[in-house]
Amino acid sequence: MSKSILMYENGGPEKMQLHDVEVGAPGPGQVKVRHTAIGLNFIDVYTRSGLYATPLPNAVGREAAGIIVEVGPKVRGFKKGDRVAYCGVLGAYCQERLMGVDQLVHVPKGVSDEQAAAIMLKGMTTEYLVDHTAKAWLKKGDTVLFHAAAGGVGLLFGQWAKARGYKVIGTVSSPEKAALAKKNGYKWVIDYSKENVVEQVMKITKGKKVPVVFDGVGKDTWAASLDCLQPRGLLVSFGNASGTVPPQSVGILNAKGSLYLTRPSLGAYTATRADLEASAKSLFKMVKSGKVKIAIDQHYPLAEAAQSHIDLESRKTTGQTVLVP
Template sequence: MAKAVRIHETGGPEVLRYENVDVGKPGPGQVRLRHEAVGLNFADTYFRSGLYPVPLPAGMGVEAAGVVEAVGEGVTNVAEGDRVTYTGFIDTLGAYSTERVIAAAPLIKLPAAISFETAAGMTMRGLTSAYLMRRIYPFKAGDTILLHAAAGGVGLIVSQWARLMGLTVIGTVSSDAKAAVALAHGCDHVIDYSREDVAKRVRELTDGVGVQVVFDSVGKSTFEGSLDSLKRRGLMVCVGTASGPIPPFNPQILAMKGSLFLTRPALADYIADPADKRELADELFGHIAAGRIEIEVNQRYALEDAGQAHRDLESRKTTGSSVFII
């Protein structure tokens, strides 16, 4: 039988169960998909913990790559035998599985030059990086950004993409080892936030001006320092809450710190239009196939070891991308 990791209650990694599942046949607008590799994302821990509430029992994971084994009535975007990848949110929940039935709409055909493992390690991170680089702000060569978690999966892609665009990247990390990784992948400067004042160091590196944009995936513990790192009329992009949700605040603080802008974007809203998704995916896949952007898959797990994978992720032991090999 097919296998899947599911939860019957919310909580820590111990609630993840490796179970037999009956997949069945695809209905209208659906496909049956055999997974080859499944992505591990920090958002998965939010579903598991209950921060993102879903009806229980529930599958885990929103990103994977594999082969279409059967198609239901009305499916036109993919065919049996196609290599595909996907990412999403509630609509794709259940990726931690060997096989599944899934709506065909989220599926993206995968170029032959990109492996299943690479795809599972970068579809969410890569499309996130794509919209951050190409849709959030009108970057021009010479602009400077502050990138938190620069040695993480999104961080490594954003820093490489930013280098291609001629941007200066100041990355934050939590160790010397992660600093070396960030510098090797496009960061011009790194700040160890465990022992340095990020905003103060940013001001030193920018001659007191600050940066045009901050990409902050950490949240609660970095929010104030991120605002203090921006130049006048700079943009704060809240892309995650790894340290916890950002506490409520008075928007007047944005005026007091330089008429700042703030956005909390979600990938789903930037790939909701199929044409937008295709354009971003094509640019992303083109960079990867040409070797201009490298995807670092640094952790590999068996599906039954999902609990350990979540522990490693939450303890910040990982760098780059992590995948389950099916």
């Protein structure tokens, strides 16, 4: 038997409970993976709450790393004992599970299981944000704005953007988080609990504003994000940590300066096997190079998944967090 966090109805963290489950043997094209580390992401909160509708019951969680312990028929490129990782596949909050090999990537030497589990989703999100989504808007030396700089994606983004030659302004909620962001590539940090974000961006950029804003917060930062953009600038709205942005008139983009808006997703950027492998390869290369350093700031036993959600939602966590099966 394997342990799994299951949820039979949407709601608060208490809806997630530890259960015994029978995993079974892998079928054609499948392997059985024994998790060694499971990543915690804000999208897990959306799944649990019902903001992102998913079939019930489910095990929540969308990224993990582990070892292949059993191989089904017609499997190529993977064998028993291989270290593997994945993201975007619902049901990661468990000890063991069956996986199609088309959903897995190999974890290379020089990257630990915990690092892989913590950064597959956040790291590949960072990769597409910096290297693809906004590439046409940016050149080396440009300044961009990123909200929630001390969060999981935020700490990776600061390092990745700096490595690509961009200067980044980050927003945070405390002096402690400001110090953390500064250590992770941010040239300027705005404490929005004490400072006006738009006014500070205007000051930093000498009134020019920024060509791109990366906003994973949503409702609370929407208006400020628009007001920080240059004419014909791009708002990359990639998350809803503070809640979903209310319906807007498209005319606001015209009124604010012929702005562009995109709502990207990792799934769209890794939709093909080639895209998935290329993104993971780029991510692992950055980690192995040392240009992006991964610190696991919090560990929770799998049985304490509910507490991890409480801490995540109350913004008590920083950086990367893993659940330990």
